Amino acid sequence: MTRVVVSGLGIVSPVGCNVDTFWRSLLAGSAAFAEASALPGRGLCVAEVRDSDFMAGLTVSASMCDRNALFAIAAARQALVAAGLGEGFPRPDRVGVILGNAAGGQCTVDEQYSRLHLLKKRPPPMTVPKVMVSSSASWVSMTTGAAGPSFVTSSACASANHAIGVAIQMLRAGAADIIIAGGTEAPLSAGTLLAWDAMKIMSRTACRPFAAGRNGLMLSEGAGIVVLETQEHARKRGVHASVEAAGFGFSADAGDLVSPDAGGMERAMALCLADAGLGPGDLAYVNAHGTGTRANDRTEVLALNHLFAGTPLPPLSSTKAVTGHSLGAAGAFEAVATVLAMQRSMAPPTANFDAIDPECDIDCIANVGRSMPIAVAMSNSFAFGGLNAALIFKSLR
Amino acid sequence: MSTEVSCITNDLLIALLRDVVAENRARNREAILQDVWSPLTTLEEIGFDSLDLVELVFMIEDRFSVDIGFNANTNINDVKTIDDLRRAIDNLLADSRAA
Numbered sequence: 001m002t003r004v005v006v007s008g009l010g011i012v013s014p015v016g017c018n019v020d021t022f023w024r025s026l027l028a029g030s031a032a033f034a035e036a037s038a039l040p041g042r043g044l045c046v047a048e049v050r051d052s053d054f055m056a057g058l059t060v061s062a063s064m065c066d067r068n069a070l071f072a073i074a075a076a077r078q079a080l081v082a083a084g085l086g087e088g089f090p091r092p093d094r095v096g097v098i099l100g101n102a103a104g105g106q107c108t109v110d111e112q113y114s115r116l117h118l119l120k121k122r123p124p125p126m127t128v129p130k131v132m133v134s135s136s137a138s139w140v141s142m143t144t145g146a147a148g149p150s151f152v153t154s155s156a157c158a159s160a161n162h163a164i165g166v167a168i169q170m171l172r173a174g175a176a177d178i179i180i181a182g183g184t185e186a187p188l189s190a191g192t193l194l195a196w197d198a199m200k201i202m203s204r205t206a207c208r209p210f211a212a213g214r215n216g217l218m219l220s221e222g223a224g225i226v227v228l229e230t231q232e233h234a235r236k237r238g239v240h241a242s243v244e245a246a247g248f249g250f251s252a253d254a255g256d257l258v259s260p261d262a263g264g265m266e267r268a269m270a271l272c273l274a275d276a277g278l279g280p281g282d283l284a285y286v287n288a289h290g291t292g293t294r295a296n297d298r299t300e301v302l303a304l305n306h307l308f309a310g311t312p313l314p315p316l317s318s319t320k321a322v323t324g325h326s327l328g329a330a331g332a333f334e335a336v337a338t339v340l341a342m343q344r345s346m347a348p349p350t351a352n353f354d355a356i357d358p359e360c361d362i363d364c365i366a367n368v369g370r371s372m373p374i375a376v377a378m379s380n381s382f383a384f385g386g387l388n389a390a391l392i393f394k395s396l397r
Numbered sequence: 398m399s400t401e402v403s404c405i406t407n408d409l410l411i412a413l414l415r416d417v418v419a420e421n422r423a424r425n426r427e428a429i430l431q432d433v434w435s436p437l438t439t440l441e442e443i444g445f446d447s448l449d450l451v452e453l454v455f456m457i458e459d460r461f462s463v464d465i466g467f468n469a470n471t472n473i474n475d476v477k478t479i480d481d482l483r484r485a486i487d488n489l490l491a492d493s494r495a496a
Binding site: 198199200201203214215216256257258259292293294295 | 446447448451454455467468469470471474
């Protein structure tokens, strides 16, 4: 079977707009939560990306594309430079772009609805191309020259994992040699934040996945990119990647729109292991979905315990305590974190951890990263609507 | 028009719960509405889940112009009966008034 490798990483996040800063923040537990700039005075805390951290050098302006597409363009450029593809592609038609995005141009929607209803001004002509959910893939394609199979997957909080999983499958099937995969999201508009607040699951203090003191999730924004490539193509370019994108598993709960289901989660993880030709005992580390909500954390632990059927779980952490939950970009943030963990032999911690939730019987890496070799790691994303996607990465060292 | 609410009675809560369930008839819950509900009826018996609870809190906040300091990540989802839920919401209302 064709092997797929990770040949470059890119990140635009509230805690770093390059992989080294991002990694240092994960290890230090340095979150960047502050009151949402779109909703001053309401006590809603989110993690925002500073424009000055990622806009330098972009040739596209905010008048042309929504914030989520700007994030994707910047992260893709970083990842391609890291992959040795910053100068272009020998065969652009063999390079695809598959990105996850949950909500499309929410900042543009908010801005134009305000103009329409408050100022009675009609939306400008660029509104539709800015709002469309697929615009980030289009912009990455246009700015990099990638002319192969390109589209956006949308499955709420699992969007990026679905994008990366589909990319693995398409590379194995010979549909492309390289795919710029990942996810992007810019959901921190006033309307979107109030809609999330109405669900009463947002923390106003800190995100503490799997901890006794947890009280909800915190939203964020950004983009993560993994350049995926067939191992044969990478070798021909003289690139010897250290991590293989070795497996993906998808499932649907076919149950509830918001309540997670352990059975669906377990099936995605089991399918992912089977796809990689591995068993649960091979996993050295799990980057959990770990949103910091009671429903998600407990159900994910239940699913993992059932999958492992009485054998000890590997060490696990949720990096959302630092990055926040970036929805359609979350799986991409976590794929980048997981690949870095494998390359640097260090499992990042779950920050803000006070004490273990008694209902979560896990080896949670609390507050301090754990130095350890990581040969195989899994990264989970479980979305509202019961759409589940797990990824497995394998060290090639 | 909003109405002042200082505490939630079981009758009021049952009426509100019925409204929440009625608004979500698409979830095949017609039969539940035919039953008689009492303070000792369990939330499980009426198929009331965590999303319904959020809808209920939102409805109370809107109808009575109050802010209930409700967080779905607390153990409020563990309450068993309608009367348990009434007491939990009353406590949250009292906390909000004191804040």
